[in-house]
Amino acid sequence: MFLARVVGDVVATHRHGELGGRKLLLVRRLTTDGHEEGAEVIALDVIGVGVGERVLVVQEGGAARSLSGSARIPAQAVVVGVVDRVDLTDGEVPKEGR
Amino acid sequence: MHLARVLGRLVSTVKQETLAAIPLQWIQPITAFGDSTGKPIVAVDRIGSGPGDVVVYITSREAAMTLDDPFAAVDAGIVAKVDWCNVRQERTLDA
Numbered sequence: 001m002f003l004a005r006v007v008g009d010v011v012a013t014h015r016h017g018e019l020g021g022r023k024l025l026l027v028r029r030l031t032t033d034g035h036e037e038g039a040e041v042i043a044l045d046v047i048g049v050g051v052g053e054r055v056l057v058v059q060e061g062g063a064a065r066s067l068s069g070s071a072r073i074p075a076q077a078v079v080v081g082v083v084d085r086v087d088l089t090d091g092e093v094p095k096e097g098r
Numbered sequence: 099m100h101l102a103r104v105l106g107r108l109v110s111t112v113k114q115e116t117l118a119a120i121p122l123q124w125i126q127p128i129t130a131f132g133d134s135t136g137k138p139i140v141a142v143d144r145i146g147s148g149p150g151d152v153v154v155y156i157t158s159r160e161a162a163m164t165l166d167d168p169f170a171a172v173d174a175g176i177v178a179k180v181d182w183c184n185v186r187q188e189r190t191l192d193a
Contacts (some may be wrong), residue, residue, distance in 0.1 A: 040130045
């Protein structure tokens with residue numbers, strides 16, 4: 001699992017049948033000082049999150065299958081939680097990047 | 099899952115049997131702003147995309163879930179064709 005920020009979503013009407021109508025979120029991994037890094041990862045939304053929120057992303061097909069309720073869904077990454085706070089030994093991860 | 103742009107179709111006649119009759123596309127991973135990131139890869143394409151299209155692809159074991167045979171010998175597969183992306187207030191990669 002990793003900590004990420006929701007930066008947007010992907011609009012795709014022509015998609016694999018097993019993917020269903022689920023929202024595809026664009027998320028970016030966060031560093032310990034709260035900065036976004038790397039290219040966007042596309043994750044399924046099963047809880048309903050908004051742009052700008054810090055979230056917990058699980059990147060494993062088995063989790064995607066059980067959370068979506070579809071045994072054949074071609075998906076890997078799923079947003080499974082909204083992160084309120086991350087405590088570190090020397091403070092906490094800032095919400096808006098240090 | 100990640101974004102990529104389709105570079106072109108790959109034609110292979112002699113293939114392992116789980117790959118028979120499955121189209122292959124050469125794709126370049128990109129960011130939501132269209133910049134290339136990393137090296138191009140080959141992905142199976144069961145949704146029908148073409149050169150220049152922006153797609154969502156999946157890697158590793160789950161790539162086989164895009165095909166009828168969940169044990170097919172693949173490690174990347176295209177799952178959706180992107181109309182556009184909403185990145186914060188901006189609309190990107192608009193087809």
